[in-house]
Structure formats: C-alpha cells, structure tokens
Amino acid sequence: MWTVPNALSLLRLLLVPVFLALIVQGSDVAALVVLVIASLTDLADGWIARRFGQVTRLGQLLDPAADRLYILAALIGFAVRGLVPWWIFVVIVGRDVMLIVLGVILARHGYGPPAVHRLGKIATFALFCGVPLMLLAVAVPATAAIAEPVGWAVTLWGAFLYWWSGIVYAVETARSIRIPVGGSSSVSDTLE
Known part of the structure; x- marks a missing residue:
C-alpha cells in the first residue's frame, strides 16, 4: 500500500x-x-x-x-x-456525476465499476491537454494568441468526447443490468 x-x-x-x-x-x-x-x-x-x-x-x-x-x-x-463560463464546468462535472450514478446502479445489481473505455481515456487526455493550454495562455500572455484558441478547441472537443463516452457507459450499464450476475458478460468485459 x-x-x-x-x-x-x-x-x-x-x-x-x-x-x-x-x-x-x-x-x-x-x-x-x-x-x-x-x-x-x-x-x-x-x-x-x-x-x-x-x-x-x-x-x-x-x-x-x-x-x-x-x-x-x-x-x-x-x-x-x-x-470560462460556468456551463463548461457544469458539462464536465455533470458527466462525472452521471458515472457515479451508473456505478451505484451497477453495484446494486452486483457488478463492479465499469471498466475504463478508450473513448473516456481520449476525452480525459483532451481535457488534460486543453485546460493547461488555457492556463498557459493566462500565465504567459505571449502564448495567448495560440494557446488560448487551441486550449478552448481541445477542451470543447474533450467535453464532447467525455459525454460521448458517458453515453457509451450508460448503454453498457443498461445492457449489463439485464444480464444476471452469473451471466456470460459484464461491464468489464464489454467496455474494453
């Protein structure tokens, strides 16, 4: 540990x-x-x-x-x-709240948390690149002409992918809870 x-x-x-x-x-x-x-x-x-x-x-x-x-x-x-407007915060946090709810639903049906989907990894990577670029634009004004628009573009793309992956998790959760716990599939198997 x-x-x-x-x-x-x-x-x-x-x-x-x-x-x-x-x-x-x-x-x-x-x-x-x-x-x-x-x-x-x-x-x-x-x-x-x-x-x-x-x-x-x-x-x-x-x-x-x-x-x-x-x-x-x-x-x-x-x-x-x-x-940044508060709506971008709400959009990104809203998806994480949705995943917490899906995790609770899965737990109630005897499943563990969903496996990380590649799309979710790409979305998180985009956010982890876009947000620092936005910070760079503010911290080093000489970079703002490039860092700010690129940061915004990557962040918005990341937010879109974040929700797209959230929808994939929701669909897989709905599919998984229809299968008995001893069934042939689980979220972990299907989201890889």
Whole structure:
C-alpha cells in the first residue's frame, strides 16, 4: 500500500487545493508550475509502478482521481475569475456525476465499476491537454494568441468526447443490468 507510486499520487492530491488557491488568486505562473510538477509526478508514478511491479488497487484509484481533481480545480478557478463560463464546468462535472450514478446502479445489481473505455481515456487526455493550454495562455500572455484558441478547441472537443463516452457507459450499464450476475458478460468485459 505504501509504495513510491502511491506516495507520488498522494502528493499530487495534496497539491490540488494549492493549485486551486493559486488559480483563484490569479497566481497563474505558480499554478502552472504546480501543474507541471503534478504532471511529472503522474508520469513518474505510472512508470515506477509498472517498472518495479508496484501497481496497487489504491494507486489505480488515486491516479485518475487526481487527474479529474486537477481538471475540476482549474475549471472552478477559471470560472470564479470569469475566464470560462460556468456551463463548461457544469458539462464536465455533470458527466462525472452521471458515472457515479451508473456505478451505484451497477453495484446494486452486483457488478463492479465499469471498466475504463478508450473513448473516456481520449476525452480525459483532451481535457488534460486543453485546460493547461488555457492556463498557459493566462500565465504567459505571449502564448495567448495560440494557446488560448487551441486550449478552448481541445477542451470543447474533450467535453464532447467525455459525454460521448458517458453515453457509451450508460448503454453498457443498461445492457449489463439485464444480464444476471452469473451471466456470460459484464461491464468489464464489454467496455474494453
């Protein structure tokens, strides 16, 4: 449980409130530095876990949670400052709420959480690229002419894919709960 990758993931989680506070205060360069540190520890913890056989269930839970919390923190900070409209925050968080509801439904029918779908990974990757580009545009105004429109485009595309994958999860959940728990298929089998 207490492995180097898990410690790095925990460090990333502890930096989320710092990151949010920096964005809300308008300390964009410092927020960008924290985000770069978080991204580097994300790469390091995955590499170390795979390389040294330290993959744990805790790490598998902490890693995507940290990714989502950074996206959430950035969107909250941007919305508070009026840099993005609140609807973009609602769209992205709404999909995560939907997945929580689907997880509860699956649990009630004896299934575990849905396996991560490739489309969901692509959507999260797009958001994890688009949101930092938007931060870069604010932190380093010289980059704004390119970073801001590209950041917006990638973020909006990521939000679209995020919901598309959410619909895939909903359809698979509906299909899975019609199959008895001892049946021949499960969400984990179907979403790979």
